[in-house]
Amino acid sequence: MKKHKKIIYLIFIISFFYTFLSATTFSQIHATESIENVYPNDNDTNSNMLKDAKLLDKKDVMKVIDTNIQNYLRTDIQTEGKNIIASKDFVPLYDFEDSLFAYMVPLLENGKEIGYITVGAIEDGYATYEIFIEDDVVNNILSKMKQKEQTLQTESPMSSQLVFLPPFQYIIKVTAGNTEKYFDISNPLHRDQDISDMINKNKNDLQKYYQRIRTTENKKHIQKIIENTQSNADGSNFSLAVTAEDVRLQRESWGKNGFVPVIKEEGGYSYGGDQGWWKNIDNEKFNRGCGPVAAANITSYLAEANPSKYGRLYSPASMSQNDFLRHMDALYDAIKPGFIGEVFVMHFKDAVENYARNKNVTLSGVISDAAFTLDNTANYIKDGLRANSPVATLNTKKFSDYYYEWHWMTITKYYRDTSDNRWIAVSTWGERRGIDYRVHFDAMKWGWVDGGLMYFK
Numbered sequence: 080m081k082k083h084k085k086i087i088y089l090i091f092i093i094s095f096f097y098t099f100l101s102a103t104t105f106s107q108i109h110a111t112e113s114i115e116n117v118y119p120n121d122n123d124t125n126s127n128m129l130k131d132a133k134l135l136d137k138k139d140v141m142k143v144i145d146t147n148i149q150n151y152l153r154t155d156i157q158t159e160g161k162n163i164i165a166s167k168d169f170v171p172l173y174d175f176e177d178s179l180f181a182y183m184v185p186l187l188e189n190g191k192e193i194g195y196i197t198v199g200a201i202e203d204g205y206a207t208y209e210i211f212i213e214d215d216v217v218n219n220i221l222s223k224m225k226q227k228e229q230t231l232q233t234e235s236p237m238s239s240q241l242v243f244l245p246p247f248q249y250i251i252k253v254t255a256g257n258t259e260k261y262f263d264i265s266n267p268l269h270r271d272q273d274i275s276d277m278i279n280k281n282k283n284d285l286q287k288y289y290q291r292i293r294t295t296e297n298k299k300h301i302q303k304i305i306e307n308t309q310s311n312a313d314g315s316n317f318s319l320a321v322t323a324e325d326v327r328l329q330r331e332s333w334g335k336n337g338f339v340p341v342i343k344e345e346g347g348y349s350y351g352g353d354q355g356w357w358k359n360i361d362n363e364k365f366n367r368g369c370g371p372v373a374a375a376n377i378t379s380y381l382a383e384a385n386p387s388k389y390g391r392l393y394s395p396a397s398m399s400q401n402d403f404l405r406h407m408d409a410l411y412d413a414i415k416p417g418f419i420g421e422v423f424v425m426h427f428k429d430a431v432e433n434y435a436r437n438k439n440v441t442l443s444g445v446i447s448d449a450a451f452t453l454d455n456t457a458n459y460i461k462d463g464l465r466a467n468s469p470v471a472t473l474n475t476k477k478f479s480d481y482y483y484e485w486h487w488m489t490i491t492k493y494y495r496d497t498s499d500n501r502w503i504a505v506s507t508w509g510e511r512r513g514i515d516y517r518v519h520f521d522a523m524k525w526g527w528v529d530g531g532l533m534y535f536k
Contacts (some may be wrong), residue, residue: 129178129289133200139305141165143206144184144198146304150218150496152186155504156332157212157511160527161188165196170217172197172243173252175278175286180487181243185217191348193216197243203298206500209247210513220264222451224251227262231255244288244473246518250274288298291521300517304498321354321499326461327492331504332386333511338469338491339376341509342404352488353509356404364411369507371411373487374431376506379406380469381442389461391438395490410434423529424473427487431535442535453520456532457501463534470534472505474522490532 144165152158166185175181181200185192194212199205224239231237235256242250242261249265261278262271278285331338334348341349352375354368364371382393394409395402413434414427428444435442445463449455463470470490492504493516499518523531 086500111259119212128176129201130176130179132178132180132293134179134200134201135301137169138242139329140169140182140184140198140200141302141303142305144196146498147196147207147500148494150308150323150498150501151494151500151513152210155494155513156337158186158193158301160417161193163188163193168194168230170241171200172241172249174289175242176522177240178289180289180292181208183217183220183241183243183249186212188193197247197350199297199301201293202301203294205297205300205515205518206291206301206304207515208245208518209515210502211247212511220249223264226254227251227253227260228255231260234381243294244285246514246522247512250278258396264466265499297517300499304500307498320496321495323497324461324493324495326464326494328380328464328506329467330380331491334477337378338506338533339403340398342397342399344400349509351506351509352379352403354407355508356400356407360404367416368407368411369485370416370427370473370485371407371414373489374410374414374434375403375407375491376429377469377471378410378431378434379403381535384467389440389442390433391440392442394438397482413437424471424533428533428535435535444533444535451524451531453501453517456523457493457516459532459534460490460503462530464493466534466536467536468536469506469531472503472523472532473520474519 127174133332141525148163148165150317152161152163166187169184170528171179172181179200181197181204183195183197186196192215192484194210194214195217196210197208199207220241224241228237228239233254233255236257237252237253238350239251242252244250247265251262251264252289253260253262259275259279260273261275263274264271278280305507324529328338330336333350334340337350339349339351341352343349354365354372357365357368360463378389378392379398381389393406395405415431428446432442432444445459447459448453449459460470472488472490474488482511486507488505488506490503491511492502494502494504503516503519504511504513
């Protein structure tokens, strides 16, 4: 066994005992559950393999998409007021054993691609996974797939497909004869990185993640969407099941007066900080800095939202990229992530509180002793957003040596429609993404160490 793997396993053991020695929070409850139940019971669904899953009729897939277009996208800051339709050109998404389980579906406005929604393809999987709004993003991915086929110099016939590891890791798989190459295209820090060695070495463990996808609960949720969707006279869709919720920060929008509007060097505004700005400056921070970036987002936002109480949390003179990078440096020094990054929510909380004390600011992380459930965690997020405080979240899903599976993000919005579709909007890598909250909740719950949620006031 390699030395670095032994160190990682030691950290896992330490994190287990840490859960019993610390105050109870969402993150600690999660850790004790996840270590005992890394994979679900096989009886949770008819089969944990995707290869025998029943595919949804594409008309029913469209109903799921249309429900989200008419609800989440109709009111979201990036798409409100737009006349959006879903393309019929679905891009299939596969697991590591070539089983189809989802589609990336382009979203169109006046015939122009403005982004995509990733939606389930099987009857007992997640209804949706992710929404990303960016012009021509799907066309660019398809072009990149063709380009990657040219990386294999072989006379064997070549093919490519998209492998999807939820919540938003997309990997191009290129096959030529018995040779398989994998390229991660979803991580802005190492975009187009060849991760073939990591995938091939850990494929069995990576494949186990998909056991979480097929559940009776997910099947019932999709059926409810399909059955409750009705047609209005104008052709739009609606459904009645639960009360709709839209809870967001007061400055949740994008741009000069929006969420942490960092002025990028190339022009325009970032949606919060981006650890990619450390590239070619500090490799350690570049690789381990997502936790400090989330802390920088939170402290900067609070300083702007309530300057009389929190103004000293942000010292730089402007919101330029260089000035905000100095703020990120300060939070990195305060948190001091380990060699695989910041992996403890309670340590994150203590470090941010200590940073605030050094600035003569009273700031406390909010602890909950509620059970780590979908509804309880959603209520915690809503409490933070209603207090106008961004919510840090740690996804601890990890089945390999690939560092970037651990990831901190900053939640700026929680949305629930009448079909019980739930979404969070997050700041990650300076981008804004919508993530199905059921998918993200499972990524928190079934990781290796104590992931979870934290906001401050």
